[in-house]
Amino acid sequence: MRKLQWGMIGGGEGSQIGPAHRLGAGLDGLFEFTAGALDHRPEEGIGYGRSLGLGDRAYGSWQDMLAGEKAQDNPIDLVTVATPNSTHFEITKAFLEGGFHVLCEKPMTMTVEEGEEIVKIARTTGKICAVNYGYSGYSLVRHMKAMIARGDLGKIRLVNAEFAHGHHADAADAENPRVRWRYDPAQAGVSAQFADCGIHALHMASFVTGQDVTKLSADTVSCIDVRVLEDDAMVNFRMDGGAVGRLWTSSIAIGRQHGLGIQVFGEKGGLRWSQEHPNQLYYMPLGERLQIIERGEANLSPEADRTSRVTIGHAEGMPLAFANIYADLAEAIRARKENRSIDPAADLYPRAEDGLRSMAAVFAVAQSGKEDGLWCDARPPMFR
Amino acid sequence: MRKLQWGMIGGGEGSQIGPAHRLGAGLDGLFEFTAGALDHRPEEGIGYGRSLGLGDRAYGSWQDMLAGEKAQDNPIDLVTVATPNSTHFEITKAFLEGGFHVLCEKPMTMTVEEGEEIVKIARTTGKICAVNYGYSGYSLVRHMKAMIARGDLGKIRLVNAEFAHGHHADAADAENPRVRWRYDPAQAGVSAQFADCGIHALHMASFVTGQDVTKLSADTVSCIDVRVLEDDAMVNFRMDGGAVGRLWTSSIAIGRQHGLGIQVFGEKGGLRWSQEHPNQLYYMPLGERLQIIERGEANLSPEADRTSRVTIGHAEGMPLAFANIYADLAEAIRARKENRSIDPAADLYPRAEDGLRSMAAVFAVAQSGKEDGLWCDARPPMFR
Amino acid sequence: MRKLQWGMIGGGEGSQIGPAHRLGAGLDGLFEFTAGALDHRPEEGIGYGRSLGLGDRAYGSWQDMLAGEKAQDNPIDLVTVATPNSTHFEITKAFLEGGFHVLCEKPMTMTVEEGEEIVKIARTTGKICAVNYGYSGYSLVRHMKAMIARGDLGKIRLVNAEFAHGHHADAADAENPRVRWRYDPAQAGVSAQFADCGIHALHMASFVTGQDVTKLSADTVSCIDVRVLEDDAMVNFRMDGGAVGRLWTSSIAIGRQHGLGIQVFGEKGGLRWSQEHPNQLYYMPLGERLQIIERGEANLSPEADRTSRVTIGHAEGMPLAFANIYADLAEAIRARKENRSIDPAADLYPRAEDGLRSMAAVFAVAQSGKEDGLWCDARPPMFR
């Protein structure tokens, strides 16, 4: 089976998320890293791309790359957009319109309007527009979704999600430019911690329950005075399948390292999972005992099996979760190439619609936070 | 040292909390169980009291007990009120006015007005009116309070408290009278889960931070349809020392057994503690590593040492936390008898003021819950 | 129900284990502390006894107490021997022969011969001679025993027990008299860490499996040079029901606080329990998932129910385990008084036979340790 060809925009030398994408895309040998515009500085981007083996498909800008790849006989099959947030919209739009499948980093856009536009373009062009809610790639997250979908928990009553860490808790570090821009509306937009981390938790709530958020109420605070945007937020929400939601996100929670976790409670059982120990899933069927589901155990769902690589008892970590998103995409792309339907257990990568919904939630949180927790519609206009 | 004499109202045969009080009061040999009106059925109360060794100080009603003890040369030193909620006010009031020290079960009253009256009576009579927020008796909870008071965490930014369990999650059991009354406003008042469990978590937030709640916003829901009162609530609040608060309480969280826990985040560090594993306290000083404080370790605070009985590595549990409240009360009573000041490390039992504040919070939660999360004043009028 | 009368020898002011016995004996109100010879210094013993309310039944020596209690119309029902190890034999012997029920601290004697003599005296006199393997009082330890007895695990293949802590790891502290005597054969006998802690783990292995140790092989080492006796030992053993055993005990395991735990593996399942978190029991039925049994959950064994006091989710700790031993003894004593058979769920307190078996194991460990792990008979001669 020939490898698919993969390109990346952003993820230059020293970038935070670039290496994780290269790990994830390359891990299963499904994609070959073929092209890239890796840096906002053309020379550095070309140089670094060449050092990674891209040859003359190391481009100085995404515009060059778009043109160059269009001109290729054998252009890339997928492009990942891993640049800073404000550029996602135009790059994603351009590549979709150029006929490419795209995996865009979160947040997909800076506004709801842009989000709607991307969704429309993806629909019109028929191209894949995925969004990197990478944590949804964990095998046991997939299994939670499968258990809930097949009814193991009955009707879902309540979801409680968290993404609360302590890495921006040092007031002495608040003016450090690496941290500061995140809390500055001019650079970060209407929300800081919720837009950065909260949307992962919110996406996960939707992903595992199969329900979309309809409205929300938020309490946002800046625990460090110099910050304009929030470093802690509590969001209550409602979902279209009737579930109630609670979501806490923080960057000042000293003592917590990562802090993404989810609890789901239904009529017939409860589930609990935490990103820091992703290979165990705590499950209690109503009236029975808490039991521990292990990644890789026999007789899990097809969705779990597909995303599990090594034998039970061996931890699989975050790079493999990312790889699972890439594996979904490889399957989606191949299915199209081969004109067949996709393996349903792979048809789970987050999409433009998810990216759009996150944006709508971000704006609703920002508004609600300003208006004393007013309940706001969290749906993008096009989905109301 | 002669034992103090102790009496109880409620806590009859088969009652839930009666045995824990007898354990707690008797455990250190500080109190002798001397008198009681243990049941709402006079004969049963007298019979059970006698079987517990009360002799002719086993009374048929609290009124008889009040009269009987007043007539004693050597009346009881403390009376615990462990009857159903709606009777707390009149019994507590009568005993305070009768010149007795009282430990009242939570909630102290059914209304804020009653709560204010109790506070006033306690102040006028000069009698001790304690309220049984028994979890505040745990040694490491005391240590959290001491650490925060002495500044180990710097200014407190945020408290996140939970009391979320799954013991009322079975819809098939919702009409069971043992469960049902709790969600019926006619019997339970304006709030169910928050009034039953939430106030423990809220008290703990105040207890450890030394700050009082000023205002709050609540999202209350009934996940099981037949219920009028809430079985799940999320409460955001603000405290008078500037801390932000978040509190989740639930009775439908299948898979969680008890679920009381607290996290406190300050400028200089974070703390995390959970009632189900009360002998460990997780502490991270800013910029250092997470470390585990063990109950009973050397060089903790006087408040922790005073409430620790067995050597490190041996679990101490909930009955010992209750016993710590009783030990505080014994010290308070003795200090008065001996006309000396109380050991400050013992002067920590929850008081009528705490009971009143809880009531105000209960009503604020109920109101906010009805009004879409409106921020409501959570202070009792007399403390505004 | 009149309380039983209880006396104590040893456990004077400042002693380590005295308070735990007073807590345990008093906790359920089954025993009244009536008499004592609490200190090796007569005056101090009498003074402290009086301060604890013993009046003129505070004695200056155990000999006086024996004489005094014999002379009472209403003598004590049970005496606890909590003096240093070397005195256990003569005191226990004297009180048994004097017609008293005895609870002796571990180790019951200093030699196997003495142990056999105690067993014989207990048998001849018909008096209860219990030995304080207090950890066997935990509710979930009782439940393990019940599960195994009723066959939930099938035939037991292997037991792995540990009691390894780090409290004697500081070489700089090794000459501290409080620590030093323990590793000095002149004072401690033939074994240090195994005799002090290992026998608790070994007793637990026997207690839960219902099997006795037949032979053993030990590797004993002194990690701190100045020590003659072992501070770390690994013991392999065999049991009379066919189980294989492994036991590690250490006092130099820095980072471990207490370290008593047990794992049992049978044909049909496995169990795991740890003293530091005694309210959870990990159970895996063959071919199923690991599940968590909670102390206090519904439908456990009668043995577990009898030893559980507060509702599920609230920790019960070590003082309550001790109290369970006392509750067993109260039931045993009452059953005799009332001429009825004992509640089988209470008939579980450790006995002189267990104390004797421990002694035989201690000597076997010492011998095997000296002879390069030679397999030695671990049974006392009278049980061979």
Place this chain on the structure above:
Amino acid sequence: MRKLQWGMIGGGEGSQIGPAHRLGAGLDGLFEFTAGALDHRPEEGIGYGRSLGLGDRAYGSWQDMLAGEKAQDNPIDLVTVATPNSTHFEITKAFLEGGFHVLCEKPMTMTVEEGEEIVKIARTTGKICAVNYGYSGYSLVRHMKAMIARGDLGKIRLVNAEFAHGHHADAADAENPRVRWRYDPAQAGVSAQFADCGIHALHMASFVTGQDVTKLSADTVSCIDVRVLEDDAMVNFRMDGGAVGRLWTSSIAIGRQHGLGIQVFGEKGGLRWSQEHPNQLYYMPLGERLQIIERGEANLSPEADRTSRVTIGHAEGMPLAFANIYADLAEAIRARKENRSIDPAADLYPRAEDGLRSMAAVFAVAQSGKEDGLWCDARPPMFR
């Protein structure tokens, strides 16, 4: 930087360990999978190799591959031997002698004599002969080694290692050929569970302490009757730096999934690590508190930093540990090519000497097990 070329022998379709090697070798993009003789059935091997992109460097046998690669202008830089145990010796020998660097799966050989021969050949040829003790690749295992090497724990007193799981506990499954051969001396050699899992734990004990095992005493048992070789073993050992060792390995420990873990105790501190949660390392400096070291935290050792890929709080799992071994090898190979010294933080891959020592330990365990725990020399003759 051009990728190194990598080949594999064994690891055919459906094999257990093959995929983990391909993941590990490919993950960082350091190696390109170029050649292979993947199956003992030539056609299947060639077919599968081609499907993985090997083209005409997919060989029908390792002999063909050896010849073929020797004839290449640009032969493979490294070959992994992942065939069944009994073939490791001849294949490894042949490739070393053919001038190739080899990574051999464990156990490296079936006998000590073969092991010595491999060591000699590796020394003579100057080729790298690594052995895949892959768990030594975990970042925090590397950090343990670094901490101990730099003296954080002082002199090491004791190591306690375990590799005890429950995957062969089902007696009904014991005759299943997939399980059975492992306990059959004709196929598995002198040892089953120790040779399969125990040597990982023993290697880790040596790896982190930097000490070699000198002698040992073993208690080996077959808990399931039909088995000739052991399914459970306890091994006591001594190390050349003075450390005492204890090692438990089992395949009948129902309820344990993987069960590799290690505890190290020195004069100045203790460490604890477990393979199932590899991103946390528990460390207690003498006299201080237990603290949690997180993979990826700032200011760890160079050895830890080199083997850490994603940010703190994100789990890294077993495939990344394998990848770290491959990264070491890539660095070792490149350093040779570039005629420079190797990065010391990479010079940590297990070697032929380690493989040989394991073999000597396997035979010592088998002998000691047969002779009632006789202490046996655990060193290969050439290292005595």
